[in-house]
Amino acid sequence: MRVLKSICILVLVLCMLCFTGCWNYRELDNLSMVSGFAIDKGQEGHKYHLTFELLNLVEDKPKPKLLESEGDTIFDAIRNAVSKTQKKLFFSHCKAVIISKELAEEGIRPLIDFCLSDAEPRLSINYLISNEKTAAEILKIKPITDSLQIIEVWKTMQLDASQLSKTYAVRLYQATDMLASNGISLVLPCIKINKNGDVPITELNGTAIFKKDKMIAHLTPDETKTLLFIKNQITGGLLLVNVDSIEPNITLEIGDNRTKINPVIKNEIPSIDIAMDTRVTLAENTSDSDYYNPEGIRKVEKIASETLKNDTNKLIKKVQNECASDIFGFGDTIHQNYPDWWKANEKNWDKTFRSLKCNVSVNIEIKSTSVTKSYVKVGE
Amino acid sequence: MLNHTITAKQAQCLISMFWLGTMILLGYNKTLKQDSWAGILLAAILFLPLLFLYARIIRLFPCQDFFSIMIKVFGNVLGKIFSAAMVFYSIHLGSLVLKHSTQFITDLNLTATPQALIFLFLSLIALWSLVHGPENLGRLSKFAYVVLIGAVIVTTLMGCKDMNFDNLKPVLNTNYKVLLGQSVILLTVPFGESVICLPFFAAVSSLVNPLKVFLKALAVTTGLMILANLRNVLILGTETADMYYYPAYQAISIVSLGDFFTRMEILIGLSLVLAGFFKFATCVYTASLGLRKIINFPTPQSAIVQSILVIFTLATMVYSNTIEMLDFFPYYPYYAMSFQLILPLAILITAEIKMRKKKPEIAQSITN
Numbered sequence: 105m106r107v108l109k110s111i112c113i114l115v116l117v118l119c120m121l122c123f124t125g126c127w128n129y130r131e132l133d134n135l136s137m138v139s140g141f142a143i144d145k146g147q148e149g150h151k152y153h154l155t156f157e158l159l160n161l162v163e164d165k166p167k168p169k170l171l172e173s174e175g176d177t178i179f180d181a182i183r184n185a186v187s188k189t190q191k192k193l194f195f196s197h198c199k200a201v202i203i204s205k206e207l208a209e210e211g212i213r214p215l216i217d218f219c220l221s222d223a224e225p226r227l228s229i230n231y232l233i234s235n236e237k238t239a240a241e242i243l244k245i246k247p248i249t250d251s252l253q254i255i256e257v258w259k260t261m262q263l264d265a266s267q268l269s270k271t272y273a274v275r276l277y278q279a280t281d282m283l284a285s286n287g288i289s290l291v292l293p294c295i296k297i298n299k300n301g302d303v304p305i306t307e308l309n310g311t312a313i314f315k316k317d318k319m320i321a322h323l324t325p326d327e328t329k330t331l332l333f334i335k336n337q338i339t340g341g342l343l344l345v346n347v348d349s350i351e352p353n354i355t356l357e358i359g360d361n362r363t364k365i366n367p368v369i370k371n372e373i374p375s376i377d378i379a380m381d382t383r384v385t386l387a388e389n390t391s392d393s394d395y396y397n398p399e400g401i402r403k404v405e406k407i408a409s410e411t412l413k414n415d416t417n418k419l420i421k422k423v424q425n426e427c428a429s430d431i432f433g434f435g436d437t438i439h440q441n442y443p444d445w446w447k448a449n450e451k452n453w454d455k456t457f458r459s460l461k462c463n464v465s466v467n468i469e470i471k472s473t474s475v476t477k478s479y480v481k482v483g484e
Numbered sequence: 485m486l487n488h489t490i491t492a493k494q495a496q497c498l499i500s501m502f503w504l505g506t507m508i509l510l511g512y513n514k515t516l517k518q519d520s521w522a523g524i525l526l527a528a529i530l531f532l533p534l535l536f537l538y539a540r541i542i543r544l545f546p547c548q549d550f551f552s553i554m555i556k557v558f559g560n561v562l563g564k565i566f567s568a569a570m571v572f573y574s575i576h577l578g579s580l581v582l583k584h585s586t587q588f589i590t591d592l593n594l595t596a597t598p599q600a601l602i603f604l605f606l607s608l609i610a611l612w613s614l615v616h617g618p619e620n621l622g623r624l625s626k627f628a629y630v631v632l633i634g635a636v637i638v639t640t641l642m643g644c645k646d647m648n649f650d651n652l653k654p655v656l657n658t659n660y661k662v663l664l665g666q667s668v669i670l671l672t673v674p675f676g677e678s679v680i681c682l683p684f685f686a687a688v689s690s691l692v693n694p695l696k697v698f699l700k701a702l703a704v705t706t707g708l709m710i711l712a713n714l715r716n717v718l719i720l721g722t723e724t725a726d727m728y729y730y731p732a733y734q735a736i737s738i739v740s741l742g743d744f745f746t747r748m749e750i751l752i753g754l755s756l757v758l759a760g761f762f763k764f765a766t767c768v769y770t771a772s773l774g775l776r777k778i779i780n781f782p783t784p785q786s787a788i789v790q791s792i793l794v795i796f797t798l799a800t801m802v803y804s805n806t807i808e809m810l811d812f813f814p815y816y817p818y819y820a821m822s823f824q825l826i827l828p829l830a831i832l833i834t835a836e837i838k839m840r841k842k843k844p845e846i847a848q849s850i851t852n
Binding site: 123127128220223226227228275277278280281283284285436437439440441443 | 594597601605653722737
């Protein structure tokens with residue numbers, strides 16, 4: 105019995121060793137991890153030119169390597185890379201894809217299908233649009249703190265979205281949902297190259313607006329912040345207010361924000377009520393007046409609310425007039441709340457959106473004035 | 485002394501696992517979109533009459549397997565013909581389940597592994613657990629059940645921060661005719677398929693109330709399926725969920741807890757395949773039992789081996805690609821209803837009539 109038992113255990117252990125795992129085993133040192141890639145227009149007669157950033161796992165410190173490849177489809181270009189490297193490209197850890205502006209203007213749909221339908225890349229990948237001539241330029245910049253440029257960009261984007269709120273980090277599955285829905289248009293973050301002293305450096309640069317799958321316009325980082333306010337995606341960032349001056353002199357740090365979008369349909373004509381409820385901290389006062397009293401606080405609150413309201417109205421007007429693309433998702437909220445109206449008028453939404461009336465109300469509350477109770481005084 | 489009976493709890497777990505075995509395909513309803521949950525709920529309610537029907541049959545013939553009941557009720561010839569039909573249904577369903585569980589593995593994880601190899605291992609485990617008697621499967625399911633419930637609840641909780649509750653709106657905006665039609669499909673897949681679980685009740689003690697077992701299993705399964713559907717729609721959104729064969733897997737692939745706990749989708753993969761295994765093994769058991777009644781196999785083991793071989797072979801050619809797998813769904817109710825509703829109903833009516841006509845005779849044959 106004891107012998108039988110030990111044989112049984114041996115067989116089970118052997119089974120676990122031999123029969124678990126996959127048919128085609130892949131060792132880590134035979135794979136090239138792709139941290140991200142850039143898609144440009146082809147140069148050698150092919151449709152697409154891809155630049156991959158690879159992670160070489162053999163050395164102690166991961167060093168980025170760039171590999172370029174061409175193909176008529178994205179997958180074709182990826183497979184063609186096999187003829188240039190001894191290791192197979194592995195996409196499970198791919199963080200971001202950068203697309204050149206030129207391709208984005210022609211249509212983004214053919215560029216995202218591979219990452220959606222292949223089993224390796226993940227649905228949480230971020231897509232970015234390069235504001236430079238090519239997307240590959242972004243990868244060629246030397247990162248400041250990380251060893252991989254794509255990881256640097258990706259982490260910067262996450263931080264920006266949560267602390268600065270001047271970038272809308274759209275993940276792939278969110279992008280496909282926006283792309284497919286009739287009541288909301290796609291937006292993707294943009295990136296450009298700037299100078300840091302003498303050294304070139306990448307910098308996030310607002311948002312690209314799409315109509316259907318074609319890029320048609322661009323929002324500045326400040327406009328992106330207003331967009332995030334409307335989309336209820338604000339988690340941090342600053343609000344600059346000019347109180348009694350032409351230049352901004354008061355800095356408010358955003359604590360939390362809640363935006364409610366309420367569609368109203370009156371006589372078959374829709375309008376949108378946007379209500380923002382924001383809590384802020386008075387974090388910096390560069391003016392020479394004292395606002396640290398109930399009246400002063402109320403004054404700052406009022407002016408800040410007015411400023412945000414104006415910014416919001418300006419952005420909505422701009423989008424309505426210049427691109428007529430519903431990036432705010434107003435159509436979706438109408439669909440969600442008035443499905444019957446939406447069903448009847450879905451086809452005309454583009455036209456309706458252009459003349460859609462939006463009533464913005466902003467309520468900014470200053471919850472604290474940080475650790476000081478007075479501004480910096482200068483003696484006579 | 486080995487205990488050869490299945491307890492009420494085990495039977496409940498087995499039925500639940502059997503139903504959840506198709507969850508791979510039911511993570512999202514293409515037609516109902518954000519109202520998928522309502523379709524499942526309605527299907528569960530529509531299933532109640534069938535549930536009473538099955539429970540009544542088991543109640544009428546305690547401790548007897550489904551095929552003996554059929555032969556007893558319809559006579560030797562007609563009973564065997566109906567048994568053969570039932571065997572065909574279990575073999576077909578078994579091969580469908582084996583195929584889509586395997587397809588799930590090869591589509592997402594082991595892309596280069598031949599399907600036949602995965603068939604082989606699933607079949608061997610089914611064979612191993614079944615040759616020792618059906619109660620084995622009951623005991624196993626009790627453990628797997630906890631894993632599956634845990635996986636669904638944990639992933640749903642972890643997915644909370646990625647959920648967008650606006651995805652559920654507009655609530656119940658589907659045409660009621662469409663909703664009803666989809667519910668009928670959901671009734672036949674998976675709820676009505678539990679007719680294949682009936683032979684297991686031969687091993688369940690006659691003291692167990694089958695109605696209670698079925699009702700409990702139905703409550704838990706419906707709850708889990710609705711939870712999983714809501715999770716998928718809330719995380720992915722209707723348009724993205726619509727694109728995928730396995731939305732549950734894709735939804736969980738997004739979820740992470742900090743930077744450390746990522747790639748939870750393997751948990752979903754594991755539990756879905758686990759449930760698929762139980763469904764497959766149940767089909768094998770039912771097919772083998774029927775074969776034994778029809779062809780008089782010398783031992784139960786040889787019948788199990790034969791049915792596994794048939795299911796294995798059928799699974800390799802049951803459909804040629806993944807799109808065909810889902811294409812079959814709209815026509816399935818017409819085919820399945822004859823086994824799930826008409827046959828049991830015929831059994832019950834004939835049995836009730838016979839019972840009333842010659843009460844003593846039937847009573848005697850039951851006690852035999």
